[in-house]
Amino acid sequence: MNNRLRVLRAERAWSQAELGERLGVSRQAVNAIETGKHDPSLPLAFRIARLFDARIEEIFSDPQS
Amino acid sequence: MFYIRSKNDPYKARPISIRSARWASSIALIAYPPGAFLLGLGTDLVAKGAGAVLLMASLFGAAFLTSSSVQRIVGEQPQFLDEFEMQVRLRAMQSAYAMFTVLALLFVLYSAIASDTRLWVPRDYEGYNGVFWGIFLYAWVLPSAFVAWRMDEAEESAGE
Numbered sequence: 001m002n003n004r005l006r007v008l009r010a011e012r013a014w015s016q017a018e019l020g021e022r023l024g025v026s027r028q029a030v031n032a033i034e035t036g037k038h039d040p041s042l043p044l045a046f047r048i049a050r051l052f053d054a055r056i057e058e059i060f061s062d063p064q065s
Numbered sequence: 066m067f068y069i070r071s072k073n074d075p076y077k078a079r080p081i082s083i084r085s086a087r088w089a090s091s092i093a094l095i096a097y098p099p100g101a102f103l104l105g106l107g108t109d110l111v112a113k114g115a116g117a118v119l120l121m122a123s124l125f126g127a128a129f130l131t132s133s134s135v136q137r138i139v140g141e142q143p144q145f146l147d148e149f150e151m152q153v154r155l156r157a158m159q160s161a162y163a164m165f166t167v168l169a170l171l172f173v174l175y176s177a178i179a180s181d182t183r184l185w186v187p188r189d190y191e192g193y194n195g196v197f198w199g200i201f202l203y204a205w206v207l208p209s210a211f212v213a214w215r216m217d218e219a220e221e222s223a224g225e
Contacts, residue, residue, distance in 0.1 A: 026147050
């Protein structure tokens with residue numbers, strides 16, 4: 001799954017650790033989501049969307065669509 | 066699986082580099098079998114001494130991992146892990162289970178062959194003691210070894 005998490009994080013000048021803390025996950029989890037190695041669960045995707053004040057589909061996109 | 070949690074912060078573990086986790090887990094797994102054999106079956110002091118050194122190295126490797134960030138993933142209670150860590154744990158456990166099963170089957174096969182030949186098989190307390198602690202150590206360290214060897218070194222310092 002493609003995502004804009006790295007861009008959104010960079011816009012706010014947050015480190016991965018800082019974003020992880022805000023989301024309640026580890027820095028490694030943030031890194032894995034950003035690099036596409038881990039697709040977040042629906043609850044985590046909603047938390048991410050809420051944090052960035054965006055809709056889920058504005059952050060995550062299906063590469064096949 | 067064993068993991069010693071920090072009293073100060075249950076969500077934080079002693080950070081260790083991926084490279085050192087790989088070294089520690091490899092030493093723990095590789096040094097134990099020859100160490101136990103040499104210590105148990107060695108006839109002279111040099112062989113027994115070498116066995117003791119290998120056993121100590123194996124135990125130090127396992128002990129080094131015990132309260133580390135790598136061991137935390139496989140040993141911590143699930144409620145203290147996030148979903149990515151749980152996914153890493155699940156993969157490591159699956160691989161460790163498969164590897165453990167293969168090793169157990171190989172040991173049974175070896176025992177069947179060895180009992181018909183003059184090869185070593187555990188027959189007394191000392192022999193079974195060595196096998197018992199070997200199984201214990203492998204069950205303890207194998208999952209952490211899979212975590213350490215699968216983790217990408219580049220990820221370790223990314224995004225700081």
